[in-house]
Amino acid sequence: MSAALERSPTSLTLDRHLAIAGSAAACFARLWQRLWLQPYLSAELLEMCRLSLARLHRDALESAAHNPHLPAAALSPERRASVLAGDSQRSPLFSPKEKAVLHFCECYALDAQSIADEVADEAKAHLGEAGLVFLIEALGCLDGRIRTARCLRDLAQAEGAAGGE
Amino acid sequence: MASKARASAPPGAPTGNLIRDSALGLVPETLTEIVALNGAVWERSLVPPALLEAIRLRNARTVNCVYCKSVRYEAARADGLTEERAAMIDADYARSALGEREKLAIALADAYLGFPAGMDAALAARLRRAFSAAQLASMFVALMAFNFTSRTAVSIGGMPEEPLPITVLPMSATHG
Numbered sequence: 001m002s003a004a005l006e007r008s009p010t011s012l013t014l015d016r017h018l019a020i021a022g023s024a025a026a027c028f029a030r031l032w033q034r035l036w037l038q039p040y041l042s043a044e045l046l047e048m049c050r051l052s053l054a055r056l057h058r059d060a061l062e063s064a065a066h067n068p069h070l071p072a073a074a075l076s077p078e079r080r081a082s083v084l085a086g087d088s089q090r091s092p093l094f095s096p097k098e099k100a101v102l103h104f105c106e107c108y109a110l111d112a113q114s115i116a117d118e119v120a121d122e123a124k125a126h127l128g129e130a131g132l133v134f135l136i137e138a139l140g141c142l143d144g145r146i147r148t149a150r151c152l153r154d155l156a157q158a159e160g161a162a163g164g165e
Numbered sequence: 166m167a168s169k170a171r172a173s174a175p176p177g178a179p180t181g182n183l184i185r186d187s188a189l190g191l192v193p194e195t196l197t198e199i200v201a202l203n204g205a206v207w208e209r210s211l212v213p214p215a216l217l218e219a220i221r222l223r224n225a226r227t228v229n230c231v232y233c234k235s236v237r238y239e240a241a242r243a244d245g246l247t248e249e250r251a252a253m254i255d256a257d258y259a260r261s262a263l264g265e266r267e268k269l270a271i272a273l274a275d276a277y278l279g280f281p282a283g284m285d286a287a288l289a290a291r292l293r294r295a296f297s298a299a300q301l302a303s304m305f306v307a308l309m310a311f312n313f314t315s316r317t318a319v320s321i322g323g324m325p326e327e328p329l330p331i332t333v334l335p336m337s338a339t340h341g
Contacts, residue, residue, distance in 0.1 A: 020302050022299075028306050030198050031199060034198055112319045113229055115320055120167070133317075137199070144309035147278075151284055152305070154283050
């Protein structure tokens, strides 16, 4: 990983950049840790959701970031590339459950109001009711962190530019 | 928007906490942290409640969460965000009588809520001048919590027809 990548916040490194906000930031950091330790979604599938959101946000830094919550080699380069290319729905590399979750993820990212019942029902059929609620929570957390990291990078860039004046 | 809820609150006696008594109660692995986050965002914020409420309402109206749009927090009311001022958080907010810091907080929310998210250099510079780094971080944590909650409610579905009457809540309604 380049030095620039290490310094710039992504969803994966956000907590150390927000720690100055105090206990509310600490609560959010604890929620983030909990996402990777639950019985509903594997870390690999959650990581595929993060990569899908990174693609939809056109966030190259987020897409390139390494996820420390994922066991080494848990997500093959082929599957990672397919998610980042946006063709997982047509690929034989993904199970029906993975496709259902990734389809829900894409619909959530584009407009949570417009998630079709069939899309939600398909995800729920694989995850159960509690699993669907967890997926929705996890997507909100992942998407929010990607958004915040991007805004913090813009703020840092403005500060850097001001410092150079 | 899904008119039928895709998940329901777990069975059992209501606790009186809006989050615990919702479908989020189905996921005990995250519930405690979500409740704690909602409490910390309001009780230990580094910006005043009126600014937080401006951010929260901007998010609620953008996401179109019927519940979130109808809620007002007592602490923000006490801090000066009257119903008249809350109504100014609309498309014309920049020309409204809202204060400069309130307008900047709304612009921050818009930058976060854009797709993709992000802000231009001019807005970033104005935010840097108006708020400390810690205050900006505090507002981003609040935004993430508000956006997380409202999009979760919308995604689960089962929202009533709008508009709902305005309900003023104590901060304890969503935490503790």
